[in-house]
Amino acid sequence: xNDDIKVAFDRRILMLSPYEILxxxxxxxEVKERxxxxxxxxSVAQIGLIEPLVVARQENGKYLLLDGHVRxxxxxxxxxxxxxxxxxxxxxxxxxxxxxxxxxxxxxxxxIVRALERGVARxxxxxxxxxxxxxxxxxxxxxxxxxxxxxxxxxDKAASQITFQKLRKMKPIRQLEVAELMVxxxxxxxxxxxxxxxxxxxxDLHRPDQLKRATGLSTEQMARLEREMTSVTEDYKELExxxxxxxxxxxxxxxxxxxxxxxxxxxxFLFDRHPEFLDNFRSIIVAASLDHQSAAAA
Amino acid sequence: MTTDAPEVRMVPVDAIxxxxxxxxxxxxxxxxxxxxxxxxxxxxxxxxxxPGRARxxxxxxxxxxxxxxxLGQPExxxxxxxxxxxxxxxxxxxxxxxxxxxxxxxxxxxxxALRERGYSHQEIAAKVDFSVEYVYAICYLLENGEEKLISAxxxxxxxxxxxxxxxxxxxxxxxxxxxxxxEEKSIRGNQVLAIRQIIERRNNSGKGLRERGSRSRSGGxxxxxxxxxxxxxxxxxxxxxxxxxxxxxxxxxxxxxxxLRRLLADDHFVALLRAExxxxxxRPLAERVNxxxxxx
Numbered sequence: 077x078n079d080d081i082k083v084a085f086d087r088r089i090l091m092l093s094p095y096e097i098l099x100x101x102x103x104x105x106e107v108k109e110r111x112x113x114x115x116x117x118x119s120v121a122q123i124g125l126i127e128p129l130v131v132a133r134q135e136n137g138k139y140l141l142l143d144g145h146v147r148x149x150x151x152x153x154x155x156x157x158x159x160x161x162x163x164x165x166x167x168x169x170x171x172x173x174x175x176x177x178x179x180x181x182x183x184x185x186x187x188i189v190r191a192l193e194r195g196v197a198r199x200x201x202x203x204x205x206x207x208x209x210x211x212x213x214x215x216x217x218x219x220x221x222x223x224x225x226x227x228x229x230x231x232d233k234a235a236s237q238i239t240f241q242k243l244r245k246m247k248p249i250r251q252l253e254v255a256e257l258m259v260x261x262x263x264x265x266x267x268x269x270x271x272x273x274x275x276x277x278x279x280d281l282h283r284p285d286q287l288k289r290a291t292g293l294s295t296e297q298m299a300r301l302e303r304e305m306t307s308v309t310e311d312y313k314e315l316e317x318x319x320x321x322x323x324x325x326x327x328x329x330x331x332x333x334x335x336x337x338x339x340x341x342x343x344x345f346l347f348d349r350h351p352e353f354l355d356n357f358r359s360i361i362v363a364a365s366l367d368h369q370s371a372a373a374a
Numbered sequence: 375m376t377t378d379a380p381e382v383r384m385v386p387v388d389a390i391x392x393x394x395x396x397x398x399x400x401x402x403x404x405x406x407x408x409x410x411x412x413x414x415x416x417x418x419x420x421x422x423x424x425p426g427r428a429r430x431x432x433x434x435x436x437x438x439x440x441x442x443x444x445l446g447q448p449e450x451x452x453x454x455x456x457x458x459x460x461x462x463x464x465x466x467x468x469x470x471x472x473x474x475x476x477x478x479x480x481x482x483x484x485x486x487a488l489r490e491r492g493y494s495h496q497e498i499a500a501k502v503d504f505s506v507e508y509v510y511a512i513c514y515l516l517e518n519g520e521e522k523l524i525s526a527x528x529x530x531x532x533x534x535x536x537x538x539x540x541x542x543x544x545x546x547x548x549x550x551x552x553x554x555x556x557e558e559k560s561i562r563g564n565q566v567l568a569i570r571q572i573i574e575r576r577n578n579s580g581k582g583l584r585e586r587g588s589r590s591r592s593g594g595x596x597x598x599x600x601x602x603x604x605x606x607x608x609x610x611x612x613x614x615x616x617x618x619x620x621x622x623x624x625x626x627x628x629x630x631x632x633x634l635r636r637l638l639a640d641d642h643f644v645a646l647l648r649a650e651x652x653x654x655x656x657r658p659l660a661e662r663v664n665x666x667x668x669x670x
Contacts, residue, residue, distance in 0.1 A: 081442065082414030083451050087382040101487065104480065112474045119472040126465050127420060127434055128453070143417070146474055160379060162417060167491075168501040170484035171416055175406045177437050179470045183396040187470065190394050191463040204464050205471055232399050261612075271608075312613040315620035322623040325658045329630045332656055339650045345643065353633045360626050 086163040089128060094151045094159050097131055097139045100169050103149065113146055118206035120150035128160040132167040139163075143172035181240075182231045185218045192216060223248035226255045233259065238266035242273045250280035257309070260316060330364035333357045382418050384449040387442055390421055390430045393459065394466055398437065401530070407441045412503040415442075418451040422462050430454070431462045434469040478528035479521050485509060486516045511538045522576045532569050540573060631662045638663070 107113050129144035141148055142164055151159050179187070191201065192212075202209045218237060219227055221244040230239075235258065243251045254272045258264055278284035336342050337357060346354040410416075419435025432439065433455070442450045457465070488498045495513065499506040511534040515524045520541050526532040532540070634655070637643045647653045655663060 081410060081445055081447055084414035084416050085418070087451065089379045089382060089453070091379045101480075101483065107474070110474075112472070115472045116474065119468045123465060123468060126469050127417065130417060164416065166413075166501055168484065168488055168498075170481070170488075170502045171409060171413060173476045173481055173484070174502075175402075175409055175416075175437075176473070176476075177398045177402045177406065178475065179396060180399075183398075184471065187394050187396055187467055191467060194393075194459070194463060196460050196463045200460075200464060201467065204468050231397060308610050308613045308617065311617045315617055315624075319616060319620040319623065321658075322620065322627055325662055326623050326627050326630075328656045329627065329659045329662075332652075332659055333630070335652060336647075339652070342646055342650060342652075345646055349640075350633075350637070353637070356629060356633070360630060363626065 084165045085130070086165070088163075090131075090161045090163060091158040092131070092139060092161045094148060094156055097129065097141050097148060097159070097161070098134075099141050099145055099148065101145065103145055107146070115206045116146045117150045117153065119204055120147055121154060122204050122206075125151075125160055128162045130162045130164050130172060132164050134167075140167060142167070142169040178234075180230075180232045180234060181236055182219070182227060182233075185215055188212065188215050220244065223251045226251045229255045229259060230264075233264055235264040236266060239264060239269045242266075242269045245273060245281055245283065246276055247280050247282060250276050260313075326360075327364055330361050334361050337361070380453050380455060382451050383454050385421060385430055385452040385454065386449055387439060387447065389428065390432050390439060390450075390452075392432045392436055392439070393462055395436065396470075403437060403440070406437050407444050409503055410438070410441045411445055413501075415451060418453050420453045420455065420465075422455050422457045422459075424456060424458075431459060433457075433462050433465050478525040481528065482512050482516060482524050485512050489513050508534045511535065514538060515541055519581050521582045523581070526569075536569065540569075627662065630659075631665075634659075634663045635665075 125144075125147060127144075129148060130142045131139040132142055134140050139161070148159070188201070192198065198209050198212050202212050205212075214237060218240050222240055226243065226248075229252070239258075243254060246254065254269065254276075257272060258268065261268070337346075337354075343354070346357070415438060417435075417438070419438050420433040421430035422433055423430045430452070435452075439450060485498060485502065488501065489495075493501070495506050495509045499509045502509070512524065512527070515527070515537060518541055520537070523532065523537040523541055527534050527537045644653065654660075
């Protein structure tokens with residue numbers, strides 16, 4: 077037998093006037109400039125509320141909004157007279173947004189492809205999402221020419237449309253290399269993948285001539301960048317894995333050495349028998365503390 | 375009020391078709407399951423049922439549905455509407471895509487807001503299903519404007535206890551705090567690397583986060599050769615710096631290990647250590663000295 081999970085809201089849905097609902101926070105002003113905000117406003121205009129707003133009943137009989145601040149804004153802008161609302165048992169607003177599992181671009185792509193396959197018109201999707209039909213087409217073909225291993229690697233990462241545009245220009249081996257670098261640096265931005273594309277070897281690209289023209293760099297410049305990048309990246313990959321551990325064991329070691337040298341008997345022993353160790357121990361202790369300072373000041 | 379409010383019904387979980395499933399981050403999903411188990415379901419899912427049909431199509435709430443299944447629940451509270459399958463696809467996409475991403479700071483302010491409404495740390499912890507220590511740490515970081523640390527805690531990069539230590543520590547002490555945490559095994563080596571990067575950025579450019587918008591706008595710009603070289607140089611610099619530090623750290627460490635190994639082979643030295651009560655090497659160091667950790 078499983079215990080029943082608590083239902084933390086009233087099962088009766090209320091239709092409230094948007095004016096009866098008090099926001100629990102003020103939306104940051106820059107939010108209204110964002111594409112997502114405009115998309116939400118437009119989707120509410122096209123389809124209405126899909127999920128209800130969530131409110132808490134207050135002692136004075138008013139309702140405090142817990143979830144759906146932008147959607148309430150949209151309803152007010154449109155002059156809507158009522159909104160479907162769920163009344164929560166508690167009055168915290170943290171859980172609603174904290175527990176959202178964001179859709180990675182690759183998942184978004186799959187969802188769009190499936191919807192189109194099942195006969196949803198491109199135009200209808202474009203309208204509901206407030207984007208141009210071309211954007212829907214781009215999303216549909218986002219993974220064209222991308223190696224399967226790369227898709228697997230990036231399937232739940234925030235790698236954007238631009239990432240795949242750039243990856244597509246590379247041959248599969250290089251695609252995988254770049255995807256691994258992005259994961260290891262935890263950097264999925266367009267500028268990063270552009271830099272990695274620009275420093276790819278000509279033999280790693282499908283259309284090397286096209287790229288060189290687009291970047292405006294000379295062949296010599298490119299060759300130099302490529303050489304540097306390749307050698308650094310090899311060292312980097314090798315050391316990255318052990319660096320965190322090494323640094324910390326070193327700090328732990330320096331602390332231990334410091335304790336050793338604080339005991340006159342031990343210091344004297346080293347001075348008499350192993351003066352070369354003593355000097356090096358001292359410089360490692362100093363270096364470890366300098367390292368903190370430089371790391372802190374860097 | 376009007377009478378056409380939709381109703382919430384208990385719907386059997388095995389009667390719901392997920393039309394357009396998506397893969398999800400496992401960690402975030404597990405957190406959702408835990409949250410639902412402890413706090414209950416906060417919002418009904420939405421399903422569509424066509425007249426005369428027994429089964430339902432999911433419109434939104436795949437995560438909540440899967441969490442209920444994982445928790446062994448036969449039924450889930452659902453808002454039942456009646457729309458064609460095609461519309462289910464559209465609504466489900468809209469619900470997933472027309473959704474604002476909350477900055478960690480804005481998210482965490484919801485905890486700060488509860489504090490401002492007069493709830494104690496204990497009361498807040500019970501409301502959001504986090505430990506009292508977590509709530510206390512978040513309130514402390516909020517009060518001190520530690521946006522980078524809040525963001526790191528929210529993403530799970532830094533444990534909240536360590537973030538508190540970092541926020542309280544003076545610069546030189548940060549490294550020691552990290553080393554201690556590492557020795558106590560509360561954080562792993564590769565996490566330390568990520569934490570160091572955050573600390574360095576925090577020291578470079580302050581505690582605040584850059585406006586998110588500025589980055590996405592520059593992302594849309596055309597590639598110029600200068601911006602390209604700059605981006606590339608930044609990346610190479612980052613890698614070079616790490617290689618330099620890593621090589622140095624490795625050579626120092628291997629010196630310490632070799633020296634200690636030789637000293638420990640000397641009975642006289644071991645006797646001295648014992649007399650001073652220093653015969654036990656810190657564990658991570660002992661592992662290196664005994665060679666149990668292989669160099670790659």
